[in-house]
Amino acid sequence: xxxEQETNNNxxxxxxxxKFTLIFIKNSEKILLGLKKRGFGAGKWNGFGGKVEKNESIxxxxxxxxxxxxxxxxxxxxxxxLGYVRYDLTESLQTDIVYVFIATKxxxxxxxxxxxxxxxxxxxxxxxxxMWVDSKDWLPIVLRNRGLLAKYVLSGERDIQKKSVEDIxxxxxx
Ligand SMILES: Nc1[nH]c(=O)nc2c1ncn2[C@H]1C[C@H](O)[C@@H](COP(=O)(O)OP(=O)(O)OP(=O)(O)O)O1
Numbered sequence: 001x002x003x004e005q006e007t008n009n010n011x012x013x014x015x016x017x018x019k020f021t022l023i024f025i026k027n028s029e030k031i032l033l034g035l036k037k038r039g040f041g042a043g044k045w046n047g048f049g050g051k052v053e054k055n056e057s058i059x060x061x062x063x064x065x066x067x068x069x070x071x072x073x074x075x076x077x078x079x080x081x082l083g084y085v086r087y088d089l090t091e092s093l094q095t096d097i098v099y100v101f102i103a104t105k106x107x108x109x110x111x112x113x114x115x116x117x118x119x120x121x122x123x124x125x126x127x128x129x130x131m132w133v134d135s136k137d138w139l140p141i142v143l144r145n146r147g148l149l150a151k152y153v154l155s156g157e158r159d160i161q162k163k164s165v166e167d168i169x170x171x172x173x174x
Contacts (some may be wrong), residue, residue: 073108
């Protein structure tokens with residue numbers, strides 16, 4: 001077995017791990033979300049992000065996806081990693097890991113892109129009912145600038161079978 005296969009085989013009987021990034025841009029009163037226009041999660045509001053490419057670091061993937069989806073640029077030092085959300089998909093036996101970042105500084109002109117339509121929301125007006133069903137469990141932890149460790153087991157059309165959401169000290173990105 002190659003090293004890569006070994007890394008992708010974890011001990012939960014899953015056979016593939018896919019890494020995603022997700023970044024929330026925030027100021028003291030508002031958070032920037034995007035309405036996904038196509039593909040996975042279309043019609044839902046979320047932070048900006050996507051799959052980490054082969055031979056790309058998680059941090060670089062997060063910066064690239066933010067630029068592609070919103071036209072904004074964030075420097076590496078302005079990005080704060082807060083933790084991850086892990087989804088074990090019982091049907092496809094795939095594990096998705098979403099690495100979550102927050103940033104309060106950015107440059108560039110915010111723009112609608114082919115993938116996302118951006119909008120600033122007051123913190124107390126975040127549209128949780130129009131986001132992924134799990135976002136309301138853990139986004140409040142992110143908004144408090146706390147570390148996050150969340151795990152979901154999803155079945156069928158991504159129904160939650162099991163979940164565990166922890167507010168932790170901010171971890172290192174490994
Ligand atoms: N259950 C969930 N809750 C959540 O809050 N965010 C989720 C989620 N499941 C996936 N995401 C995030 C992770 C990532 O930021 C985004 C999905 O990424 P995409 O599928 O758009 O990736 P890409 O932009 O690389 O897609 P393609 O280029 O179309 O393959 O949605």
